[in-house]
Amino acid sequence: MRNPLYKRLSRELLKDLIKYIIMFFFLALPIALCSGYMIGNDSMIKTYYNGIDKYVLEDGHFITEKELDDNLINEIENEENIKIYKLNYKDETSSNNHTIRIYKESDRQNINKYNIRKGNIPSNDNEIALDRLYLENNKLKIGDNYIINNKEYKICGSIALVDYSTLFKNNTDTIFDANNFSIALVNDNAYNNISNDHVKYSYAYLYPSRLNKNEAHDRTTDLTKDLYQKLLSNGNSLDTLLSKDDNQAITYAISDIEGDLVMMLVFGMIIVFGLAFVFALSTKSQIESEAKSIGTLKAMGYNRFELLTGYLILPTIITLLAGIFGNILAYTCLKDYLVGLYYHSYSLPTYVTFYNPKALLFTTILPILMVFIINLLVILKTISIPSLNLLKNQLVTKKHKKVIKLNHKINFISRFQIRVILQNKGTYIALFFGTLLATIILLFGVMMNPLLNHYKKEVIKSQIAPYQTILKTDIDGLDGEKLYVKTLDYKNDEIMVFGLEKYGEESKYLKNINLDNKKVVISTDIKSKYKLKLNKKIKLEEKYSDDTYEFVINDTYKTTGSLVVFMDKELFLETFDSGYLTSYFSDEKLDIPGEYVYKTISLDDLILVSNQLTDSMGKVFFLFTAISIVLFVLLIFLLAKIVIEKNQSQISMLKIIGYDTFNINKIYNISTGIITILSVVISTFIAQFFIKIAWDIVLQTQMKGWLDFYIEPYLYPLIFGIGLGSFLIVYLIESRKISKINLSVALKDDNL
Numbered sequence: 001m002r003n004p005l006y007k008r009l010s011r012e013l014l015k016d017l018i019k020y021i022i023m024f025f026f027l028a029l030p031i032a033l034c035s036g037y038m039i040g041n042d043s044m045i046k047t048y049y050n051g052i053d054k055y056v057l058e059d060g061h062f063i064t065e066k067e068l069d070d071n072l073i074n075e076i077e078n079e080e081n082i083k084i085y086k087l088n089y090k091d092e093t094s095s096n097n098h099t100i101r102i103y104k105e106s107d108r109q110n111i112n113k114y115n116i117r118k119g120n121i122p123s124n125d126n127e128i129a130l131d132r133l134y135l136e137n138n139k140l141k142i143g144d145n146y147i148i149n150n151k152e153y154k155i156c157g158s159i160a161l162v163d164y165s166t167l168f169k170n171n172t173d174t175i176f177d178a179n180n181f182s183i184a185l186v187n188d189n190a191y192n193n194i195s196n197d198h199v200k201y202s203y204a205y206l207y208p209s210r211l212n213k214n215e216a217h218d219r220t221t222d223l224t225k226d227l228y229q230k231l232l233s234n235g236n237s238l239d240t241l242l243s244k245d246d247n248q249a250i251t252y253a254i255s256d257i258e259g260d261l262v263m264m265l266v267f268g269m270i271i272v273f274g275l276a277f278v279f280a281l282s283t284k285s286q287i288e289s290e291a292k293s294i295g296t297l298k299a300m301g302y303n304r305f306e307l308l309t310g311y312l313i314l315p316t317i318i319t320l321l322a323g324i325f326g327n328i329l330a331y332t333c334l335k336d337y338l339v340g341l342y343y344h345s346y347s348l349p350t351y352v353t354f355y356n357p358k359a360l361l362f363t364t365i366l367p368i369l370m371v372f373i374i375n376l377l378v379i380l381k382t383i384s385i386p387s388l389n390l391l392k393n394q395l396v397t398k399k400h401k402k403v404i405k406l407n408h409k410i411n412f413i414s415r416f417q418i419r420v421i422l423q424n425k426g427t428y429i430a431l432f433f434g435t436l437l438a439t440i441i442l443l444f445g446v447m448m449n450p451l452l453n454h455y456k457k458e459v460i461k462s463q464i465a466p467y468q469t470i471l472k473t474d475i476d477g478l479d480g481e482k483l484y485v486k487t488l489d490y491k492n493d494e495i496m497v498f499g500l501e502k503y504g505e506e507s508k509y510l511k512n513i514n515l516d517n518k519k520v521v522i523s524t525d526i527k528s529k530y531k532l533k534l535n536k537k538i539k540l541e542e543k544y545s546d547d548t549y550e551f552v553i554n555d556t557y558k559t560t561g562s563l564v565v566f567m568d569k570e571l572f573l574e575t576f577d578s579g580y581l582t583s584y585f586s587d588e589k590l591d592i593p594g595e596y597v598y599k600t601i602s603l604d605d606l607i608l609v610s611n612q613l614t615d616s617m618g619k620v621f622f623l624f625t626a627i628s629i630v631l632f633v634l635l636i637f638l639l640a641k642i643v644i645e646k647n648q649s650q651i652s653m654l655k656i657i658g659y660d661t662f663n664i665n666k667i668y669n670i671s672t673g674i675i676t677i678l679s680v681v682i683s684t685f686i687a688q689f690f691i692k693i694a695w696d697i698v699l700q701t702q703m704k705g706w707l708d709f710y711i712e713p714y715l716y717p718l719i720f721g722i723g724l725g726s727f728l729i730v731y732l733i734e735s736r737k738i739s740k741i742n743l744s745v746a747l748k749d750d751n752l
Contacts, residue, residue: 006313027322027326028322028326030363031326031367032325034265036329037334039356045254046352058163059206060242061202065238080223081207084203085111088202099181102128105122108185112162115162117159130182131184133344153190157185161347163204165348166346167183173605213245253348259703278635283374287311295391308380312375316371319371331353335353435679442628445626446625446719455707455708459606461560464509465586467587468586469583469597471596472596479584479590481509482582483569495563503515525706527556529563529699561606581598633722676727680723
């Protein structure tokens with residue numbers, strides 16, 4: 001016998017077209033966002049790591065005071081078992097006062113090769129190729145004229161260098177600067193015609209094989225010592241030696257790209273839970289409304305398989321179409337948009353999209369399978385009920401319950417509303433939990449940009465001094481407060497340890513800090529991130545070493561954007577006998593030669609860091625916010641719609657006894673509205689609790705640094721407003737549906 005349920009599929013689709021459209025987008029949008037992010041993220045990671053071999057990325061480089069002759073280079077290569085390549089550069093100033101680091105194009109034929117994004121490589125003496133991101137940020141294009149040291153060049157190409165995926169001028173800079181700094185390539189003649197006043201004798205090297213981080217660190221330590229002695233004995237000196245793992249220009253971008261994936265997966269998990277809840281509720285509502293039909297078919301002899309297929313086909317098709325549409329959207333628009341956000345911050349090689357089976361599995365196959373299983377379980381439970389019970393619309397065993405008496409002083413409509421809420425408490429409880437999920441999704445999306453802006457203000461406000469200068473060598477008598485600085489590891493982070501000469505009343509900058517010579521003070525960021533307690537110990541470790549140091553925590557000091565341990569100078573020098581630097585807090589920039597300065601941190605640097613963080617992350621979360629709002633509105637609409645559908649018989653009876661649509665709206669839609677608004681208000685405060693837990697776990701285990709969890713006060717009325725707006729939309733749509741409910745519905749219901 002042909003299954004008659006197949007004939008009703010098109011009719012069922014048209015009847016509940018709005019519901020199925022909502023279900024379609026509720027599944028398709030999260031699939032598109034999560035899949036697009038995973039595809040783009042994974043492809044960028046693969047492009048980066050493939051580029052290590054494709055563009056022959058250095059294992060490290062060193063800079064010397066004087067140029068090395070070929071004989072000395074050969075001698076070092078043989079003794080150290082490395083291959084050395086000349087990679088000299090000149091830092092010159094453009095007409096707009098930007099620093100341009102100029103390399104010979106010919107030096108990059110065998111190591112740190114260039115990737116031509118557009119145009120061509122310089123062939124004439126007046127041509128120059130500049131970094132793609134720098135050109136983009138300064139609104140320059142190929143064919144434009146560009147002046148460096150009063151000489152005019154023609155921009156012939158845009159490039160990306162594998163050793164400058166992030167545009168750090170100096171490895172010690174707090175943040176990169178793709179607006180005022182660029183790398184450039186010129187031909188040999190053009191390079192030789194530039195003065196040697198600002199030349200740096202740089203040499204990249206390769207080991208015979210790639211080493212892991214620990215092996216590379218040991219080799220770097222040995223190489224530094226050997227080179228220092230070798231160069232010193234040859235009348236030269238070693239300025240800098242930097243392995244690729246310690247080079248921010250190489251590692252910063254990939255660390256950011258890999259770290260962001262964790263946050264996206266957390267967002268995806270929240271969406272998956274939301275999907276499970278919505279589909280379970282929707283399927284249950286549909287089955288309840290068609291219980292008599294199922295009972296009739298069972299009584300006629302249709303088996304479970306025929307009933308299952310009849311009710312599973314439509315939601316399964318909708319789910320599959322949503323998955324297909326979501327992936328098409330992911331592989332076309334969203335993937336390119338999300339990748340573009342990273343390319344707006346980093347100077348990466350040409351992007352290649354790789355097929356990502358993990359993205360297909362986690363963002364498409366698993367949600368689709370989950371929806372199928374949920375529908376299957378709900379339908380199986382219903383068709384297992386005896387046919388007679390289904391025909392009587394008795395899906396659960398009814399228990400005699402004592403009716404709650406309501407005060408007669410309450411007007412009739414209000415008592416009716418209370419009865420509606422009590423009779424539909426199961427559905428309204430589901431509405432609350434659905435609203436909670438929707439609020440979590442929405443709050444996660446809208447909180448990020450305000451959080452980043454708050455972080456920026458707090459960083460600036462908590463700056464210890466206008467300038468902090470870290471020196472390469474100890475210099476006494478400078479205008480400022482002297483301290484000692486050492487970097488140690490604590491779990492997932494690098495911790496700055498400050499040994500203070502002055503603090504408390506003696507200090508101009510650290511008046512609110514009091515130190516015991518046997519205890520330390522930690523920054524509030526460390527305390528917040530790792531939930532450390534006063535009078536407990538903190539154990540710090542040397543990087544790539546077994547050396548550890550334990551200190552008792554005496555107090556905390558308010559700072560934002562830095563993980564710092566403060567201690568007395570005596571305790572510092574007693575604990576560390578080497579490997580530390582001297583530093584000064586000061587009101588003005590120290591007037592000392594640049595070769596003595598390791599790093600300078602100023603207010604401008606902190607603002608630049610905050611702006612860069614907002615610029616790179618803010619645009620990603622704008623997309624999250626937009627999709628979160630859409631999902632929130634759809635979920636509220638769907639849940640409120642289910643309430644009306646479950647009470648069609650009661651609404652029909654009210655029409656029979658003379659109630660018009662306006663009064664029925666007051667009874668049902670206003671009741672739903674009250675529960676919706678209460679749910680939104682309560683859910684907003686509960687949602688921030690769950691998000692904070694996830695926030696702390698992700699930042700503690702997967703990310704460096706710390707961002708305090710913060711919700712801008714205006715977000716509470718914003719979410720309330722979105723909830724109210726969602727209900728008003730629902731009210732208008734469901735009012736129209738109530739007006740179309742036929743009076744005959746009540747006459748067909750045996751329970752009334």
